[in-house]
Amino acid sequence: MANGVEHGLSDLSLSNTTVKDDVEEDVVNPWNVSTKSATGIDYGKLIKRFGSSKVDEELIARFEKVTGKRAHHLLRRGVFFSHRDMHTILNHYEQGKPFFLYTGRGPSSESMHVGHLISFIFTKWLQDVFNVPLVIQMTDDEKCLWKDITLEEANRLAYENAKDIIACGFDKEKTFIFSDLDFIGQCPEFYRNMVRIQKCVTFNQVKGIFGFGDSDVIGKISFPSIQAAPSFSTSFPFIFNKAKVPCLIPCGIDQDPYFRMTRDVAPRLGLPKPALIHCSFFPALQGAQTKMSASDQNTSIFLTDTQKQIKNKINKYAFSGGQATVEEHRRLGGNCDVDISYQYLTFFLEDDEKLEQIRKDYTSGELLTGELKKELIGILQSLIATHQERRAKVTEDVIKEFTTPRKLKFNF
Template identity: 55%
Template sequence: MNNFVRNTHKLNKHYIGRLYSQVVTPFEVKAEQGSCVNYDKLIEQFGSDPISEEQIRRLEAITGKKPHHLLRRGVFFSQRNFSDILDAHEKRNSKVPPFYLYTGRGPSSQSMHIGHLIPFIFTKWLQDTFDVPLVIQMTDDEKFLWKDLDQKTLRTMTVENIKDVIAVGFDPKKTFIFNNFDYMGHMYRTVSRIQKSITTSQVMGCLGLTNSSNIGKIAFTASQAAPCFPSSFPHIFRDEKLNSKIKCLIPCAIDQDPFFRITRDISNKLGFQKPCLIHSKFFPSLQGNNSKMSASDGMSSIFLTDTDKQVQSKINKSMSGGGATLEEHEKFGANLHADIPYQYMRFFMEDNDELERIGREYSSGRMRTMEVKKIAVELLLDIIKGHKQRREQITQQTIDDFMNTSQDKWK
């Protein structure tokens, strides 16, 4: 990839994905009807790098763990300085974690949808594989600033979403969950340093804000950036002398990259390591691959609280890649890229041989659409059932333990 392509985002004032007939921002994802998001073009425009086969092989070699299926199948497909994380793991010592993980969730509904599980499932695998601390940010302030939601409603949504996050199965001894409204005082010194280092025009240009945007939206960029730096968590990283050496890895969907691109630009100036990122593709809407599943649109989403009947109904009505008629389907087969039930299998089905078998049979026309939808329903129902069972075991004490700021937990 040449330097011109790598620096495309620097030449475009609004480098947030509005090229190639698609819109990809932290707040909107949409391609033309009938088309899919072009991830190769996003890599070019955002200036990131594809995850290489060499990096995947190296990860397996230094950890002794088989790479997660989301990585092997290219669901996580893009990265910034991921090799630095592998370097840090190889050089680690027992006293200092080589890096920590940072991911998050913006609560905008009472329940997360199944697509929200993807970054958390992968983050859990990273935590288990590398044995490192994890911080999870609940951006309740972001949803207050961008959506018509009052703070009381957001508090309820935040608690419910925290339960969904905990139910993924993170290590409570190495995971810290916090919401911005309540934790801001702990990281405000770091936030204010970031605010002082970023200009209004940088934020407006990167996020597509205008002069009529409320000032909270501009300031929020620093709130999202602060967890990239260990100084935001003095109860975890108590030796300030080491803060300049500890790296941060952020697993996230690629639409969140603009926030961290700004952060990387100022990291060295503030005396910190540049955050490293690993980006996932979007979990598609029920209506098609041209947009992502959204918690704000009940018709596009399968929620973790949906009943068996609701899940079955939504999958049966979802976008199909099969032929319009049986004759056409048997002749031409299914378009796997357009078929939403099959795409959901790519995200959740761990058995690679079975996924490939279904893909071969369906794309050849030998397997019919309703057969594929039935398999997808069974797969999703099993995932949702397990999640509900784990969630029911979560008490207020469980939540308090994950959100505890005591240093004793991190000895």
């Protein structure tokens, strides 16, 4: 089956990580995502510009047929909306052949927010239904290079964020979490793959892909090889021995440029191209036109927020698609396309029928903005309370179990 247009490196400078539309002015790259549209990024245009493939009903039906499980609600609702070579991974699984999962986190703040949970929730589902190994890269080196934080602080934040990731319920017998700063020096095979990748990509190409300038520090130029290396099973000999096992990467669409580069390099290294499944962006409380920021705690719900903070933030800051008065709202109804409380429910309310009823009631004006916000508050308060209970049980010993290089519960 066709999987969209695969751009070579020479084309990447044209499609580029920065997708800027003349009308909408959507900007999408690994470090910045912004739009002037109240309804958010135009994902149809993004798929076309990046040359990926839409997650359609056929693919979702195939997921269900191959796994024997109902597709995850994040897949059914188009939150994971785009892919590269997902059919190839499903073919592999049908044939009884192994694959592994790889995802990551750039630790730039003490606490993750609910938007960061999305890819980990979905990754855990993938790990459970396919019963496969998972590697999670903590790019503390990247955050030191791009942010105004020290190496030591970036490394500390990596382990704080790892607690939140572990609290999502990953199986320690099937999951390896690693900090770049701590792991790469321990694993010659990982570093060797980095160098192999570096040798395949010129400075001009990496400038074209990532937009690096003459004043950027040289660490940024070599970093893409570090994010690419976990795509290859040979980077983890203690897990995969010497087997060349294909990889599936659940990630935000903004991270795709790293893996377009990786997919171009893979055949030259005699290694399988990584497959990808892309997540849409999680909006800030103030709406799709506002950027979420760890320095502004009011732009999102953080995993450290109290029950009261969650309630206050949603009531005060969640952008409403409702009308100015109750009378107008009853008459004209609300706009779910811009209402942040409804948007958040599409991520976190698992019941399809209930979500559809809320959409109908809000659109008709029967459901008021305050009532919609109350629904979301209850769901997020429960989600975060459960998460905080799990996180409190993540001790230093538990972190060590996940981060120690070791054989997982699979034979290769």
